[in-house]
């Protein structure tokens with residue numbers, strides 16, 4: 456059995472779908488603190504789970520004896536700054552609970568996402584390498600950096616097979632994003648179709664590393680399926696698709712919606728968060744270790760987003 460904790464989130468929703476296609480619906484249990492919005496009846500096995508309640512979690516592990524666990528439950532960067540203590544508690548103690556229980560119940564593999572948010576103002580901005588200074592200044596980024604250190608510790612000290620990816624901004628259409636700084640790159644598509652214009656909370660020159668969700672899900676599965684001896688990174692792998700600014704993204708959207716216009720709001724707290732992150736990522740270690748290669752570039756992603764949002 457595979458458990459996906461945080462199954463209702465932007466990544467979790469698609470990961471559950473993909474894992475169920477590969478392993479069979481009854482072998483993938485969706486777990487979240489709130490019911491999914493889709494109707495629960497024919498939606499495969501679901502469990503109400505709060506990853507901070509260790510006894511409920513222990514009962515879940517005892518019942519399912521999972522072979523794999525994906526922990527996606529977290530507060531993201533912008534929400535985390537509004538609720539720092541909860542963000543630290545959920546992001547850190549949620550992970551520690553899962554790492555402990557995975558050891559106790561001999562879970563074969565654990566997946567936990569880190570983020571480019573683990574880098575900070577003094578990390579190199581362009582082609583940010585796998586190893587460099589990391590001084591994150593958001594609670595989310597601090598929890599991701601600390602989480603990476605704990606994952607590597609549980610691997611080295613206890614032999615736990617835990618794997619991780621530093622996701623860039625993820626763009627998708629199936630499930631809403633969860634309060635991140637890169638969410639503008641999703642809202643812009645919805646507004647372009649609905650209103651022909653979008654009010655962006657990041658300024659025109661804010662370049663950030665991004666990835667289409669299809670690539671993120673495929674990369675996650677490829678990492679989890681790779682033979683353990685190929686995995687040289689037990690903190691978290693750099694991974695990226697492509698980088699762009701709001702201006703460049705708007706120009707690409709205009710290729711499909713000529714009348715589209717982009718406005719910019721005055722200062723927004725998310726600007727400082729974005730300014731502390733890399734502009735582009737060097738993911739050559741992932742390519743070397745387990746053959747990572749993105750399939751979507753900006754043009755292909757834009758086409759796919761607009762096509763799916765128009766028809767859904």
Ligand code: VAH
Pocket residue numbers: 531532533570571572595622623624625634635636637638
């Ligand atoms: C966020 N979408 O904005 C997440 C992600 C790199 C960005 O971590 O917080």
